Amino acid sequence: MSIFSDNLRYLRVKHGLTQQKIADILLIPRERYAKYEGMTDPPLDCLQKISRYYHVSIDLLLSFDIRQVPYEDLIKLEDNRILLPMAVDSFGENKIEIIPARAQAGYLSGYSDPEFIEGLQHISLPFLRNGKYRAFPVTGDSMPPHKEGSFIVGQYIERLTDVIDGKTYILITKNDGIAYKRLKKNSASSLTAQSDNTIYEPYEVKASEVLEIWQYACSIATQEFEQDDFGVMSVKDVLQGIRQDFSALRNEFAGRKVQ
Structure with a gap:
């Protein structure tokens, strides 16, 4: 048996499904699916269907015993971005x-x-x-x-x-x-x-x-900031000031009409 076949069987049982039901979902004969829970690896298109159905990444299905992690925690991550490779130093700190x-x-x-x-x-x-x-x-x-x-x-x-x-x-x-x-x-x-x-x-x-x-x-920054670099922000500040002045004038005009 392989990690993949163990994961496949675990997920099917976790969802309360039969081999026939999963085979129907994958549009393949039950006998072929049964081999995937044995020693046969599925083709890529079938592997993608399995991954999408269970909302578990292909990385996890092939290389990690997901029985070690609560299934509910796995499916909380969107698009199954479960495994993020990261480098660490000799003290275990992230680089x-x-x-x-x-x-x-x-x-x-x-x-x-x-x-x-x-x-x-x-x-x-x-x-x-x-x-x-x-x-x-x-x-x-x-x-x-x-x-x-x-x-x-x-x-x-x-x-x-x-x-x-x-x-x-x-x-x-x-x-x-x-x-x-x-x-x-x-x-x-x-x-x-x-x-x-x-x-x-x-x-x-x-x-x-x-x-x-x-x-x-x-x-x-690999280059020194220059005054022109802040031109866009300056325009934004000017426009904000114009809005504030216009709002103040509008309020003043409305006050005069009330009097």
């Missing part, structure tokens, strides 16, 4: 992996690969202890004053429901890759990603496209 710009393209395929993560450079920051952190490069000019070449250090969060409206996050998605944006929850199934540079339009991100979310913890 902060740095994703260099040249590794961005490979991150989508390597973020869950322990060998990929192990090959990254690491740093440690004494004020970031609790949680899992990773540093991502800034690209473009959409989030001033952070310049291209700087790094945003993010703390890993497990659930979309943990996103706080108006805060900034590193967002890893299937289609867009790595993006640093200010987020707002629309519903349980989508987010709005917005740039601080107002020339860029906000856009919607479906929850099903999200692979990882890292909440802003700190930033590492």
Whole structure:
């Protein structure tokens, strides 16, 4: 027997299902399914169906005895992002992996690969202890004053429901890759990603496209800030002042009409 076959049998019994019922769900003969609870490995498409049905990641099904963890705890994590490879030092402290710009393209395929993560450079920051952190490069000019070449250090969060409206996050998605944006929850199934540079339009991100979310913890600047870097924020302050002045004038005018 293998860990996978043990997990498969455990999940079926946990749900009170027969082999025939699971076989019907997978659209395969019962005899073939019975072999999966024995010594035969299922093809990839069938393995994906099993993972999605039970809401347990393929990583866990193949390599971890899930009987050791309460099943209810496993299914609380969205999209089954159960196993997050992380590097630790000789004292067991988490290291902060740095994703260099040249590794961005490979991150989508390597973020869950322990060998990929192990090959990254690491740093440690004494004020970031609790949680899992990773540093991502800034690209473009959409989030001033952070310049291209700087790094945003993010703390890993497990659930979309943990996103706080108006805060900034590193967002890893299937289609867009790595993006640093200010987020707002629309519903349980989508987010709005917005740039601080107002020339860029906000856009919607479906929850099903999200692979990882890292909440802003700190930033590492590789270039000195200049006065022009704060131009967007200055415009925002000016507009806010105009709104306040307009509101005050409107209230004053309304007061005169009452008299």
